[in-house]
Amino acid sequence: MVAVEQRAYKRFIYRAPVTYEYCNTNDYYVAVIHNHSMGGMCFETNYAIPKGVEVYIKMTNYSSDSSPPECRKRYHAQVRWCQERRDGGPATFRIGVNYFEPVLL
Numbered sequence: 001m002v003a004v005e006q007r008a009y010k011r012f013i014y015r016a017p018v019t020y021e022y023c024n025t026n027d028y029y030v031a032v033i034h035n036h037s038m039g040g041m042c043f044e045t046n047y048a049i050p051k052g053v054e055v056y057i058k059m060t061n062y063s064s065d066s067s068p069p070e071c072r073k074r075y076h077a078q079v080r081w082c083q084e085r086r087d088g089g090p091a092t093f094r095i096g097v098n099y100f101e102p103v104l105l
Contacts, residue, residue, distance in 0.1 A: 009037035009102070017060040018043060022053060023076075031057075031095070040077060040098040044085070048093045053079045055097065076100045 013035050019028040020043070031045035041057070049055065057075045077097035085092050 007037070009039040011035050011037045018057050019060060020045070020055045020057045022049075022055060028058070034094065038099075038102045038104065040080070040096065041075070042094055042096050044092050044094050046090070046092055048082050048084065049079045049095050051079050051081060055079065057097070072103065075103070 014033055016033045018031050018033055020031055021028050029045055029047060031043040034042045034044055036042075043057070055077055057077060059073060059075075062073045075097075077099050079095060080098050081096040083094045083096075085094055
């Protein structure tokens with residue numbers, strides 16, 4: 001039996017630096033986007049973020065005339081999943097988030 005991915009939006013591979021904060025804390029952490037869609041993104045960071053937490057993701061290379069996702073300065077999102085990764089070094093975490101408002105691509 002073949003597993004079928006059920007996603008609301010097409011996903012695009014994309015690598016870009018970002019920072020994120022837990023809502024309204026002004027404590028920013030560094031991360032790298034791995035992919036994005038109209039409904040959310042996946043990024044990798046050194047810290048686990050619990051499911052359900054709201055975050056603001058700030059685009060490091062923001063430019064209003066660029067294409068998504070860098071055409072927006074920041075995104076308000078909720079963590080949907082957090083997956084630990086170990087590749088022979090310190091653990092990192094892939095974080096999947098859903099935007100509170102879909103983004104037009």
